[in-house]
Amino acid sequence: MFNESIGKRSNPVKNIVERGAVKKFALSIGDPHPIFIDEETGRQSRYGTNIAPPTFPRVFDFGMIESLNLPNKGLIHGEQVYRYNRPLKVGEEITCYTEVKDYYEKKGKQGEMGFLAFKNYGKDANGEIVFTAEQLVILNETIRRMVMSK
Amino acid sequence: MTTLTELHIGDSLHSIELAPVTRLDLIKYAGASGDFNPIHTIDEEAKNAGLPGIIAHGMWTMGNLAKLFSNLYEIGFIEEYRIRFKGMVFLNDVITLQADLKEKNGNRYFFNVAATNQSGKEAISGEVIFKTY
Numbered sequence: 001m002f003n004e005s006i007g008k009r010s011n012p013v014k015n016i017v018e019r020g021a022v023k024k025f026a027l028s029i030g031d032p033h034p035i036f037i038d039e040e041t042g043r044q045s046r047y048g049t050n051i052a053p054p055t056f057p058r059v060f061d062f063g064m065i066e067s068l069n070l071p072n073k074g075l076i077h078g079e080q081v082y083r084y085n086r087p088l089k090v091g092e093e094i095t096c097y098t099e100v101k102d103y104y105e106k107k108g109k110q111g112e113m114g115f116l117a118f119k120n121y122g123k124d125a126n127g128e129i130v131f132t133a134e135q136l137v138i139l140n141e142t143i144r145r146m147v148m149s150k
Numbered sequence: 151m152t153t154l155t156e157l158h159i160g161d162s163l164h165s166i167e168l169a170p171v172t173r174l175d176l177i178k179y180a181g182a183s184g185d186f187n188p189i190h191t192i193d194e195e196a197k198n199a200g201l202p203g204i205i206a207h208g209m210w211t212m213g214n215l216a217k218l219f220s221n222l223y224e225i226g227f228i229e230e231y232r233i234r235f236k237g238m239v240f241l242n243d244v245i246t247l248q249a250d251l252k253e254k255n256g257n258r259y260f261f262n263v264a265a266t267n268q269s270g271k272e273a274i275s276g277e278v279i280f281k282t283y
Contacts (some may be wrong), residue, residue, distance in 0.1 A: 028182035029213030
């Protein structure tokens with residue numbers, strides 16, 4: 001079922017880089033730097049406003065990919081890559097979607113593991129890509145069988 | 151604040167040792183990120199998943215590591231941040247964040263980055279490409 005998902009995209013979802021969410025997120029990673037949370041620092045910076053930490057897109061809704069139902073437990077996060085054309089600005093609207101890039105299986109110590117690669121996209125109001133994020137999710141044999149049998 | 155242009159190949163940004171990981175750290179990250187996978191917050195769920203106890207979200211550690219670059223916001227930004235999740239972070243672990251400059255190319259600075267635990271074992275490692283304006 002995962003092979004059939006390769007190339008599928010979610011429907012785009014509009015997300016706001018919300019001031020309160022950025023502050024809460026920055027605090028939760030122990031990085032309450034004024035460039036993220038102090039309005040005056042943001043105003044005086046080259047960005048003219050506050051920016052968000054580079055891993056902030058974890059908060060965004062990237063939409064659902066049709067017929068891809070992953071359990072919310074038992075997945076292992078293997079790798080993560082963010083690529084930015086510029087930092088995210090507080091208050092802006094980012095349109096997000098995700099795509100299944102690849103799926104493959106490899107024999108590991110705990111049986112046949114599944115590797116599912118996603119690529120996420122974030123575009124600004126002008127349709128320009130602000131960031132992309134690649135994510136490798138590992139499914140162990142138990143989880144893989146469970147999902148397959150559905 | 152370290153001036154980026156004064157860094158030489160092999161030099162490090164000022165490294166940071168985090169306070170021991172607490173359950174509240176992970177509860178806060180779950181709330182802020184929306185990642186409510188219970189193996190990060192609830193002992194019983196972690197044990198059911200075959201873990202000795204709750205573990206930190208990999209993205210919590212990755213989020214923490216990026217703060218080595220937060221001070222540099224006026225001169226550039228993180229263009230690429232690539233991480234491999236290698237080892238688990240447990241409660242009370244003491245995590246050290248590190249970034250070493252390995253290459254400079256025009257306005258791009260290539261860093262090896264890692265978060266290691268109190269035994270020197272890597273929890274996450276990877277690369278940051280910092281691009282200056």
